Amino acid sequence: MKSVLDNHPSLKAEVEKVAEVAGYLWQKGWAERNGGNITVNITKFVDDEIKALPAISDVKQIGITLPYLKGAYFYCKGTGKRMRDLARWPMQNGSIIRILDDCASYVIIADEPVQPTSELPSHLAVHNRMLEQGSPYNATVHTHPIELVAMSHTKKFLQKDVLTRLLWSMIPETKAFCPLGLGVVPYELPGSEALATATMHELEDYDVVLWEKHGVFAKGLDVMDAFDQIDVLVKSADIYLKAKCMGFEPDGMSDEQMKEMSVAFNLPK
Numbered sequence: 358m359k360s361v362l363d364n365h366p367s368l369k370a371e372v373e374k375v376a377e378v379a380g381y382l383w384q385k386g387w388a389e390r391n392g393g394n395i396t397v398n399i400t401k402f403v404d405d406e407i408k409a410l411p412a413i414s415d416v417k418q419i420g421i422t423l424p425y426l427k428g429a430y431f432y433c434k435g436t437g438k439r440m441r442d443l444a445r446w447p448m449q450n451g452s453i454i455r456i457l458d459d460c461a462s463y464v465i466i467a468d469e470p471v472q473p474t475s476e477l478p479s480h481l482a483v484h485n486r487m488l489e490q491g492s493p494y495n496a497t498v499h500t501h502p503i504e505l506v507a508m509s510h511t512k513k514f515l516q517k518d519v520l521t522r523l524l525w526s527m528i529p530e531t532k533a534f535c536p537l538g539l540g541v542v543p544y545e546l547p548g549s550e551a552l553a554t555a556t557m558h559e560l561e562d563y564d565v566v567l568w569e570k571h572g573v574f575a576k577g578l579d580v581m582d583a584f585d586q587i588d589v590l591v592k593s594a595d596i597y598l599k600a601k602c603m604g605f606e607p608d609g610m611s612d613e614q615m616k617e618m619s620v621a622f623n624l625p626k
């Protein structure tokens with residue numbers, strides 16, 4: 358079947374990155390059934406030929422007005438679609454959308470009329486904010502990492518920066534590669550406006566936020582960057598849990614060792 362990716366190699370490479378990450382999410386056990394979403398701003402890969410493509414869906418309302426998204430293009434995972442299927446067939450389990458000039462609606466333009474993720478308003482609201490800030494970030498990822506969700510089931514880990522401090526202290530690379538740490542959003546209904554608003558608020562200070570008893574939401578330069586930040590946090594969570602399973606509370610790196618890391622890597626906190 359003909360695909361818009363066929364004669365757009367840089368766009369193809371970007372969508373293939375999404376497919377690669379979708380495969381990782383499934384293999385790691387973070388993406389049961391249709392769990393999780395990925396949205397990538399692909400506007401910079403769009404040429405006149407893609408701009409001229411006709412809509413293959415009705416005009417759909419986003420539900421909010423997002424002024425910085427005027428004329429932007431996104432690759433979005435489809436609603437109800439499985440990450441493990443997207444890994445093999447990204448254009449049958451996701452689609453490319455164009456935001457219309459009213460900044461409040463969109464159409465699907467390629468390859469098939471796959472309806473985007475149920476969390477589209479929150480993903481697009483985050484993209485809108487990133488563009489408003491002139492941020493170089495292009496990707497948002499939501500997934501259900503087992504260890505981090507398990508840790509979100511106790512109030513002590515939901516206090517500001519308690520989990521950040523603990524996870525950073527498990528292995529030096531976590532602070533180096535997730536230098537802003539992990540924000541926390543108290544439980545809200547999946548897909549709700551309250552969840553979107555609270556997520557936006559936490560993303561002012563963090564690249565990755567934990568949704569209590571649900572999952573994580575990350576933003577990144579591209580989909581790999583967003584995945585890597587989640588991955589290093591989960592690595593730390595896993596080390597913590599393995600130590601606990603061996604019957605002891607891990608010491609963690611000392612404050613001095615953490616400070617030394619911040620200086621050596623020129624980290625913000």
Ligand code: 2HA
Nearest residue numbers: 391392393394547548
């Ligand atoms: O799209 O994970 O939170 C499936 C979800 C919603």
Ligand code: ZN
Nearest residue numbers: 392393571572
């Ligand atoms: Zn979810």
